Amino acid sequence: MNVRQLIPDPVEIEPFDLPALQDGGYMLKPFDERTLGFLNDLSRRILTDGRLKTLPEMAALGFWLRRSHLKELQRAQSHLLSGERHLLSPVGKVLHICPANVDTMFLYSLVVSLLMGNRNVLRVSDRMQSDDMRLLFGKLSETMGQPENGLFRGYVNIVTYGHEKEINDDLSSRVNARVIWGGDATIQTFRSSATQPRCRDIVFADRVSAMCIGSEALLALNPEGMSGFLKDFYNDSYTFDQMGCSSPQTVFFLGEDGSNRMALERIESGLGELVKSRYTGDLFSLSSLKLNRMVDDALEGVLLRQSGNGFLRFVELSDGTNPSELHGCGGGYFYWRSIGDVDELVCLGSSKVQTLSCFGLSSVQLKSVSELAYGEGIDRIVRLGHALNFDYIWDGYNLFEQLGRRVYVQSS
Amino acid sequence: MTRDNLLQLPPYDLARKEKQPALMAILKQLHLHHRSLCPSYREICERVFGSHGEVETIGDLPFLPVSAFKNHRLLSMSEESVYKVLTSSGTTGQQVSRVYLDTATARLQSAALARIMTHVLGPARLPMLIIDSRSVLSNRSSYSARGAGILGLSIFGKDHTYVLDEDFNLDEKALNDFLERHRGRKVLIFGFTFMIWQYLHHARPSGSIDLGDSVLIHSGGWKKLNDLAVDNTTFRTELQSRFNLRSIYNFYGMVEQVGSVFMENSAGSLQCPNFADVIIRDPEDFSILPRGRPGLVQVVSALPMSYPGHSLLTEDIGVLEGEDDSPEGWMGKHFRILGRAKKAELRGCSDTFKNNHQAA
Numbered sequence: 033m034n035v036r037q038l039i040p041d042p043v044e045i046e047p048f049d050l051p052a053l054q055d056g057g058y059m060l061k062p063f064d065e066r067t068l069g070f071l072n073d074l075s076r077r078i079l080t081d082g083r084l085k086t087l088p089e090m091a092a093l094g095f096w097l098r099r100s101h102l103k104e105l106q107r108a109q110s111h112l113l114s115g116e117r118h119l120l121s122p123v124g125k126v127l128h129i130c131p132a133n134v135d136t137m138f139l140y141s142l143v144v145s146l147l148m149g150n151r152n153v154l155r156v157s158d159r160m161q162s163d164d165m166r167l168l169f170g171k172l173s174e175t176m177g178q179p180e181n182g183l184f185r186g187y188v189n190i191v192t193y194g195h196e197k198e199i200n201d202d203l204s205s206r207v208n209a210r211v212i213w214g215g216d217a218t219i220q221t222f223r224s225s226a227t228q229p230r231c232r233d234i235v236f237a238d239r240v241s242a243m244c245i246g247s248e249a250l251l252a253l254n255p256e257g258m259s260g261f262l263k264d265f266y267n268d269s270y271t272f273d274q275m276g277c278s279s280p281q282t283v284f285f286l287g288e289d290g291s292n293r294m295a296l297e298r299i300e301s302g303l304g305e306l307v308k309s310r311y312t313g314d315l316f317s318l319s320s321l322k323l324n325r326m327v328d329d330a331l332e333g334v335l336l337r338q339s340g341n342g343f344l345r346f347v348e349l350s351d352g353t354n355p356s357e358l359h360g361c362g363g364g365y366f367y368w369r370s371i372g373d374v375d376e377l378v379c380l381g382s383s384k385v386q387t388l389s390c391f392g393l394s395s396v397q398l399k400s401v402s403e404l405a406y407g408e409g410i411d412r413i414v415r416l417g418h419a420l421n422f423d424y425i426w427d428g429y430n431l432f433e434q435l436g437r438r439v440y441v442q443s444s
Numbered sequence: 445m446t447r448d449n450l451l452q453l454p455p456y457d458l459a460r461k462e463k464q465p466a467l468m469a470i471l472k473q474l475h476l477h478h479r480s481l482c483p484s485y486r487e488i489c490e491r492v493f494g495s496h497g498e499v500e501t502i503g504d505l506p507f508l509p510v511s512a513f514k515n516h517r518l519l520s521m522s523e524e525s526v527y528k529v530l531t532s533s534g535t536t537g538q539q540v541s542r543v544y545l546d547t548a549t550a551r552l553q554s555a556a557l558a559r560i561m562t563h564v565l566g567p568a569r570l571p572m573l574i575i576d577s578r579s580v581l582s583n584r585s586s587y588s589a590r591g592a593g594i595l596g597l598s599i600f601g602k603d604h605t606y607v608l609d610e611d612f613n614l615d616e617k618a619l620n621d622f623l624e625r626h627r628g629r630k631v632l633i634f635g636f637t638f639m640i641w642q643y644l645h646h647a648r649p650s651g652s653i654d655l656g657d658s659v660l661i662h663s664g665g666w667k668k669l670n671d672l673a674v675d676n677t678t679f680r681t682e683l684q685s686r687f688n689l690r691s692i693y694n695f696y697g698m699v700e701q702v703g704s705v706f707m708e709n710s711a712g713s714l715q716c717p718n719f720a721d722v723i724i725r726d727p728e729d730f731s732i733l734p735r736g737r738p739g740l741v742q743v744v745s746a747l748p749m750s751y752p753g754h755s756l757l758t759e760d761i762g763v764l765e766g767e768d769d770s771p772e773g774w775m776g777k778h779f780r781i782l783g784r785a786k787k788a789e790l791r792g793c794s795d796t797f798k799n800n801h802q803a804a
Binding site: 275314316317323326327337361 | 484487488491492494508509511512515516727728729730740757759761785786790
């Protein structure tokens, strides 16, 4: 029942022999200077790599890991790090389950966990075929190979194995917290592996995201403003093939119906060229995929009419459709609805909805939107162009708090 | 010209000037027929294509993606009229296409297939060698595809002889006995492209095999062979040099349009018969592409009455090579298949522990 360890050393190993699962004590304080140094070193290696630095999601990670940024995070967590009534400890050993796609989100939760001083085992799918992710792991391995970083061999282990339940069970029984990316199916799978009673699960379920565009503001943009808008729209939507939990599936146009339709036309005519020049998806496949989905959506009564082309399809939602659970086929497939008032976004107040990216909303409108989130609803409200930016407040969690333990110390 | 007239003519006789009006008259009527009898077809026409009534030209016909038959139950007849359900090949866990036939459509399909095959084979049934194992008929998992294909072609042969054993080894005795029995006569050889390459071409028989007087007909797609970097030209030259096979016909067809097959002409291009047509569409905006420009292949057929399969967009990439200009005077458009759109599922965050089934 071996797993294949990728980091620190490529070896076949029994789960209980993994360095991070040994009882060696916890040497790293939350935001330990050594951890900051280690991550800063990794950051430098990412940002100086010819390939990685050109990839937006990798470059973003590189910047996030710089010491100066980590220090900012530390300041933001000051309430957590020190208090009159508590001291802060890691939770212990943490198992991270990562999605098979190219999403980099799981790296952030790993880093948060490491910053808190936890010892981490990260399981990546044996189907993970991203060369860029391998390249990144190579950088991590190099960083860990530095003499001053030897300690981290016991703090970050990356392993891969198939779908063996015995290994899931074994690893689950040995940790104090599990961070489960990969959606509902993965959560279900790991819930069937028993943990210690006090083990914490931080789970990232299947989510759906949306976008809200103030049409008047869009129509008022000058050409330069429009090209910035389109770039933001593109980055939010086409990164990760529009398949991330934070990638918008439905676009709400807010305003008079006529303006809303004009705004849609503006986007359609402007976005095409941008997608064509930047997006690397195979057009034959994307075009077939979208036609297939349009037919399904038409027969399920979701699609009223459609417009666009193989690179971008806009599907107007029929009145009866609730967009809070709709997930398209990705690659530039958008549901859309014309709304006259922010109140019509009330349909998003569901635990399925994660992110709403907004453009051109007045402060009054934004306030109404944030009130809609009160309850079971939306977890993130961001400006257009920031849908995929990681924040330590994610899916309703403050990950630093989740991955730390407050020890109550009675003052004398 | 009625559909029956169109089917009775030699299949490659009509030039564009006669073919287009004749075919279009049938297609216009078929479009209205399916609109009125298949509510799903009507929904797709109206919602996806914005098409609300008659169509004027072949290019205006809405096209259903072939996957529509996987996800939806599409028929243009009453449930009681269902005579046969065809299913596509697919590995376990994969959705298969379901095509619903009534007796009239099934009969049209047989008649159409016969029209094309007899054009190549002549009117008499020929002794038939099948490059497959008899077990393919009993093996449920692959029955629907290969088994149905073999049975469909079997009516054009006699003395049906399977030359692969259960492990797909060449049964030399069966082969030699067959050749001995029919020495000096034209025989029909049928098999799936990949099976022929893998198990006939790669077989290492003790003696040499001369299949010189036969007509080889094969189908099933090039995906596996393209993975091995074997194209149609290699396939043909290799089989000629090893077995002296000179008469080789590939055909392109699909379970969603049975009978309406596109047979290779002697130049290796796939030929549209009178009752079918092909349109190559730009994947960007679905506009019609001229000769020479690769695009998604739309297949059009006058046969499907009981299900709305008269105009389909495949996931194959093809290119139009000409019209009314084939060797031997074959009329109609002819085209080539270049490959298939990559399986286009985009993967999201939520797939770590979902099993992914891939076609074998």
